[in-house]
Amino acid sequence: MSTSSIARIFAFSGAALVAGLALTFGVSSGTVLSLLTQATIFAIFALGVGLLLRQNGMASFGHATYFGSAGYIIGILLQLKAVPAEAAIVLAVLGITGFAFLLGLVIVRVPGIAFGMLTLAVGQMFFLTANRSRGLTGGADGMNIEWPATLFGFPMSAIVQPGNMFMLSWAVLVVCMGGLALGLHGRFGAITEAVRDNEERARFIGIRTLLPRAALFALSAGITSVAGTLTALNTGFVSPESLHWSVSGVALMMVIVGGYKALWGPALGAIVYFLAKDVLGDYANHWMAIFGIALITVIVFSPTGLAGALGRLFKGKRQPRAVAAQATHHTAQATQAEPAKPSAPMARTAH
Amino acid sequence: MSEFVLQADDVAIHYGGVKAVDGVSLTLRRGEIRGLIGPNGAGKSTVIDAITGRVRLTRGKVQLGGQDVTELGPVARRMRGLSRSFQRTSIFGQMPVRRQVELASHKMGVADSGADADAVLRELDLMPMADVIAEDLGYGEQRRLDLALALVGRPSVLLLDEPMAGLSVQESHDLAKHLKALTSRWNVSVLLVEHDMDVVFGISDVVTVFELGRVIASGEPAAVRADPRVREAYLGSAA
Amino acid sequence: QGKEPVKVGLVSSKSGVFAQQGEEVMRAVQFAIDEANAKGGVDGRKVEVQSGDDEGTPDAGRRVAEKLARDGHNLLIGAIPSSISLAIAQNLDRWDAAYFIVASKSDKLTGDTCRARSFRTNHSDAMDIAMINEWAKSLKEKKFAVLAADYVWGRDSGESFKKAAETSGKSVPLSLYVPMGTKDFSPYIAQLKDSGVDAIWVAETGRDAIAFVKQAEEFGLIPKTKLIGHSLIQNFMINGTGKALEGTPGTTAYTPDIDSPRNKAFVTAWKAKFNRLPTDNEGQAYNGAQVMFDGVKLAKSVKPADVSKALRGAQLDTLYGNLTMRAADNQLLLPNYVGRAKVVDGVLRPVVEHTFPPSIIPAPSPLCKM
């Protein structure tokens, strides 16, 4: 990997951190900071969902499962006083990543939009189970997360200050994004891209395609669980709604609106979503309809999302070949029934 | 070690009632090019699928360098030097050329995968396109990229499924010359499935003719060309 | 005047599953505020309000509540489901806010999640259960079935009823717990019909309850078998089911019939404005707003900390009469009611038949430590 691009990634991350600090000190309003915190947390969530889509062409309609479960795992561990809070956080993220890896080994074999429906089904199972459970998790009412007075040596009351909470979330976002940029630049990125583009051929150049896809799925779930952890910290509460498929749907919307071809697109989508909603919230009862229309508009006028539009603005990048996509799409279908031919590239059939 | 790098014995692939390949034996010596021709649907691609482990054999045995690989999967076979190209171009559409060739090379366990990839790219005149996204290449270039992916890690056996399909006469000839030169230089054995008779008879050391999943003729190009059964079943006016 | 205004943060559902109840709560709180302002304010202060949509989810609820509180509208009121109230109660100290619960019933809100700055002015589940235990003894039927929503509230309701009924010598051979969101109750109705019971204890929520009642009527379960409802004969459900619930007895949290001067005044004013009686949700929300105003009056301050302190353990004059805000868990000790859906003046609505005094309310939860 070229050293110049590594340097670029570090430079961007550094600049982003400084920008975050500037925001923390520049913005005095607690309301705005807490809104930005929420947006940043969802940016991490969307980063996870977008990663899966970008690197593997898989759209998940069930990532709320990993988002909400983080809060539940931490909440339960703390309530049982089983482990210290720091360990609970680590256990939650690792546990979810590990679980997603095992689940991934099974479900990534299902192709295309059916994969999306499958994640939806798995997610709803978790939602329903959490909803009707009793005792510890409080069922539909949800549960409190009993954070201790100090976390990693910092007093809890300081951590949850709006400014600090924002800076923490922002730093986590930047670290996740920088880490991903580094990781994807290298071998793992190349392997997953190869599997995404053409699974069949990937197998023939010696890639075991199941593992990388499952690993990617796990990584994406892991990042999402980090967002869930931050929410647990920010809210101190978790309930089944955070597992609901509509939460996954919203995250996916952010990804699409932001544009998933760029790593930072989903994060942008999340931030735009929250800011827009905040502005709308004051003026309209009809945010659903307004957001629906906005979503459609973005999709229609900028298929690569806001990130794509911005990219074009700055770099004058050329439009994707829309017609080509159509022609190859149908050819891919027509050839699928010809068994002797290698199946069309994953990225195409995946739709 | 056996004299054959590749040896397929009595291979059969049946799809339900369809006997796509029905008891075929094939061999390849080191550095040899064997042309494989036959009418559409004769089972040429299926034989390649069988040898590379893409489909399960109904019957028969495949040996690579004297070792039985019948039970191995495609990846394991590739690691042992058995490589193939595809009848339909099969590349990684969204990746830059060099990134995918280098990845393939790395996966083959080549220590300096960068150098190996560069060597292959240079060999196939793809160096100028090293940073182009594969989708944006011309068709001929995409075919060569497909070949490049098969060539990394210096395989000992190369199974090529109609590499010239869709190329112009000139491009076909160029590629054929390239191929001939490469096989002798790298000492790789090639099984070449192709409909372009000029190419097949031009560069093959031996030619095998398939019909309906069986071998109907095999031998020196000239002898095969003269075989009346081959003329009737396949060559027609092209002979 | 120059006195600091009372700044109310009204958090309820404008969209989502609880949108209808949210609408009622918002209307009633707004009504209380307009009324107070028309009378010269509370403690000589103007009442200002800002509202936010909690979308029926704790996440959004917490977000809008935080926004309102940080904008200075830190006397919060209004969420419907317990999950949202729990999420809000958790953060009150952080936002420097106080919260008035008017519809959420979970025991946790006055149990392990009780907070010095959160007050419940409606009935808790435990209070309902205590009443059910009393009421079950007086029911004349001998054989019961339970049909309840399959989550904490439904299970608690169904199981307590079963226990209470069995203790008083009745039998409950069939208990059905139905997943939330069930659209088609026919499989359950078939079992209920088959069981040959005299009456059915129904603890279902919102849309599910409406679907059940409609389908029970369709299959002839109603009126053959009597229903007894836990939170079933609420106005919005009665209206959603045609005539099916007429004559059905059940618990009810508020009705316009409650005999207290403040309630009479409220009902009269409401009728003058809306030309109809207030619903149960509206009554409870109005009552909650009054408790909040009383807090401001008692504290002579709008600071959440002061208001909370003043209210704790206070005696309050409410729609339900003179009541205590229990100091141990900030639960308003309300009387509780059993009523029946009846046509009064051409309108089908719950009418109180029996009042259970605050004396039956169980002791505060030991989990509550404030």
Add this chain to the structure above:
Amino acid sequence: MLTINLFNGLVYGALLIVMCSGLALIYGLRRVVNFAHGSLYMLGAYLGFTIASQSNFWVALVAVPAIMALFGVLLDRYGFRLLQDRDPLTVVLVTFGLLLVIEDFVQTVWGKSNLSVATPEALNFSVNLFGTAVPAYRIGVIAVGAGVALGLSLWLKYSRIGLFVRASSTDPTTTAMQGVNTDALSAGVVGLGTALAGLAGVVAAPFLALSPSMSSDVLIDSFVVVVIGGLGSLSGAFVAALVLGLIQSLGAVYLPNLSAVLPFALMVAILLWKPAGFAGSRT
């Protein structure tokens, strides 16, 4: 007891057939998993409510599918057709946006309260079925489901247009090259699919409660059905709809603790066993 449960399973199955055949048709022709299908069903139910209260149920039964068909044609013409070259996922997201818009529209027009439609007089009686009394209206629902399934199957198999629809759902470009006006065909089929969603809404209105959130449960059930049945496969969807109806009905009685997750578990199992679904070979 078993009779009545089987019967109930068939009723819900029949409703799902009407729902899912529309979903499968639209997927077949447009490769769009229509997230707005549940909202269209809801819109149908609410329109049915209004029309039924203005005139009567039978008028609604005819008028609603007609109105919805028109809506579907417009949706195809000004939505799916303009987006046909796009990545299918983004089109799915467009339907998600449409879902939000329709839900808001319904709430704005009809309010947030629960509404109900009375069972039509003519069918408001009970029929004795193997010794159990069942509402006649529900028998009518089964008949509608059976009629839709049979009618669609025959139409697709034996009519000229049916041939075009089948061809186009595999390879629209080639089909068009033969001179089939696939624009009109798609508009028609999306219209038909939308009409079926509306029909399902009207049919459901008298026995399920109307509320602004009624769309999402049905949508998810329908997804389970079309995925189990194989995306775009009608016959698969028919079978899967009946299976799901029966599972929900019998599950509620015999496996009450699992009944909520049973359909999803089934979907997961089927997809793992046959990744393309029961009947499907396509993805």
Add this chain to the structure above:
Amino acid sequence: MTALLTLDNINAFYGSAHILHGLSLSVNAGERVALIGRNGVGKTTVVNTILGLAALKGGQIHLGKHALHKPRPYMAAQHGVVVVPQGRRIVANLSVEENLQLGAAVGRKGHWNVPEIYKLFPILQERAHTPGTALSGGQQQMLAVGRALMANPSLILLDEPTEGLAPVIVDQLARIFNQVAGQGTALLLIEQNMSLVVRVAERYCAMAKGSVVAQGRVENTRESLKDLETHVMV
């Protein structure tokens, strides 16, 4: 003589890629024209432009007297111009016979119907009820030609019909093309196989870089063959 297809100075694009540059071409009734050129010069794009699969920006397309302003894939066939696409594109979930019936979608009357096609390609009758894609490559090509004939077209556009076919099959197809043309159907044969071109076509248009660069007559002679091959080498 009436022109069945006229392309006048057309420019075509895939997205922002400009593929056809001011290309002109016409085919008259009953004519057999070959469109030749090496890979990637845009031969298929000519077909795609007529079908509306590539974006037409500038220039005129006429099908007979009818001007195509916004081409869509179904319009050509409705005006009697049918395409046998590159890669055959047999519809996978239809049987052989249904694929043929699909060809009759425009409902033009004429000589060709299912029995006539079966007479021409007896193998198709044998496999009438098997899925179209279960046929071998050559049989699929026959089916694609038969499907096109079902429309009783006045002009057939054949896009590399012999690509990947065995020489004996190519011979058989050459005979059939001649037979069809002999009955008055015009052909536009897009080919790289010049031995087929000299056997079927009477006129050629050679393409390079998205436009027609040479035209001339085709004779079934060795010289003509050599001549054509030089055009394709450019």
